[in-house]
Amino acid sequence: VDLAALEASARERLSEATYSYIAGGADDELTLADNVAAWSRYRLRPHVLRDVSTVDLTTSLLGTPMSSPIQVAPTAYHRLVHPDGEAATAKAAAAAGSVFTLSTVSTVSIEDVAKAVPEGRHWFQLYVHSDRDLTIWLVQRAEAAGFSALVLTVDTPVIGRRRRDGATGFSLPPGIEPANLIGFREGRTESTNLVDFAATAFDPSLTVDAIGWLREHTRLPIVVKGVLRGDDAAACVAAGASAVQVSNHGGRQLDGVLATADALAEVAAAVGDRAEVYVDGGIRRGSDVLRALALGARSVFVGRPVLWGLANNGADGARAVLTDLAAETARAFQLAGVRSCAEAGSDLVS
Numbered sequence: 001v002d003l004a005a006l007e008a009s010a011r012e013r014l015s016e017a018t019y020s021y022i023a024g025g026a027d028d029e030l031t032l033a034d035n036v037a038a039w040s041r042y043r044l045r046p047h048v049l050r051d052v053s054t055v056d057l058t059t060s061l062l063g064t065p066m067s068s069p070i071q072v073a074p075t076a077y078h079r080l081v082h083p084d085g086e087a088a089t090a091k092a093a094a095a096a097g098s099v100f101t102l103s104t105v106s107t108v109s110i111e112d113v114a115k116a117v118p119e120g121r122h123w124f125q126l127y128v129h130s131d132r133d134l135t136i137w138l139v140q141r142a143e144a145a146g147f148s149a150l151v152l153t154v155d156t157p158v159i160g161r162r163r164r165d166g167a168t169g170f171s172l173p174p175g176i177e178p179a180n181l182i183g184f185r186e187g188r189t190e191s192t193n194l195v196d197f198a199a200t201a202f203d204p205s206l207t208v209d210a211i212g213w214l215r216e217h218t219r220l221p222i223v224v225k226g227v228l229r230g231d232d233a234a235a236c237v238a239a240g241a242s243a244v245q246v247s248n249h250g251g252r253q254l255d256g257v258l259a260t261a262d263a264l265a266e267v268a269a270a271v272g273d274r275a276e277v278y279v280d281g282g283i284r285r286g287s288d289v290l291r292a293l294a295l296g297a298r299s300v301f302v303g304r305p306v307l308w309g310l311a312n313n314g315a316d317g318a319r320a321v322l323t324d325l326a327a328e329t330a331r332a333f334q335l336a337g338v339r340s341c342a343e344a345g346s347d348l349v350s
């Protein structure tokens with residue numbers, strides 16, 4: 001899969017507003033561009049003369065075996081790009097042996113994703129809404145539907161300013177709704193306007209205590225997503241996080257923040273072996289996956305490329321993105337003399 005061609009082809013199929021909503025970032029999109037560029041600034045230091053006739057990409061996340069260190073990041077509103085929406089993406093992830101992270105603002109509900117893909121390994125991305133009862137309602141539904149982790153997004157005290165969305169007037173077309181948020185209160189439907197949603201859903205008063213609060217309400221492990229600093233990561237782990245996901249929301253929140261590639265090593269060092277560390281943002285090549293593992297991530301998560309695959313060819317298109325990235329990663333392992341994820345150590349990058 002040529003990701004640039006895949007994006008171009010998705011663009012042709014989508015409205016300009018939808019394409020720009022997905023492709024875009026905040027303000028001047030400095031971080032958006034740097035997320036991709038930063039990985040390539042790390043030079044690989046390959047071993048030679050290792051027997052790489054077989055390489056093993058398998059790993060485990062939160063104690064569960066996975067086919068590869070490549071998983072699906074939460075992104076909103078998949079029915080914008082394909083009628084099957086998140087059911088198709090979840091199917092693609094399951095076929096690739098990857099985790100599928102369902103966004104709070106998915107267009108297929110928690111229950112319908114579980115029903116459509118019972119064999120999948122689903123995680124639920126949670127915003128701690130200002131309305132804590134609504135938050136608990138979502139958590140309980142994810143648990144009941146068999147989701148196996150909560151991904152608490154913490155880089156959204158308010159929504160970043162996405163100038164492209166202002167220019168195109170992006171809004172959800174009729175019939176495409178945040179499926180999880182319907183029916184909590186009789187007679188009330190959550191706004192489908194992104195900015196209004198953020199104003200009611202995001203809680204700018206949130207502190208690290210939210211992690212302990214959430215733990216009291218769930219038996220699921222908590223992944224804290226959106227951390228860029230070692231001190232914050234250590235605080236999240238001390239508060240009970242099982243994993244930390246280095247992320248800047250794909251460059252969609254504070255513009256000018258460091259690329260996730262550049263934040264990763266500090267976070268990994270601060271967390272040590274007390275929790276797992278993941279990363280997302282700008283992963284486009286198998287060699288990026290190798291760099292991420294070498295810089296201390298246990299796994300990577302991919303956002304936009306999966307949506308481009310979904311837009312082009314539904315579940316098959318999204319699966320091809322994941323399996324091709326895994327094949328590229330296997331080749332990068334071989335060319336770097338690395339036989340397993342455990343062997344992808346910090347000596348491989350400089």
Ligand SMILES: Cc1cc2nc3c(=O)[nH]c(=O)nc-3n(C[C@H](O)[C@H](O)[C@H](O)COP(=O)(O)O)c2cc1C
Nearest residue numbers: 022073074075076103153249250281282302303304
């Ligand atoms: C269209 C779009 C919607 C997103 N929606 C969410 C979301 O609902 N929740 C969340 O935690 N992150 C969301 N993200 C951020 C992604 O989870 C992830 O951090 C980012 O896309 C990774 O970067 P990449 O797209 O370069 O792979 C979204 C990103 C995009 C592009």
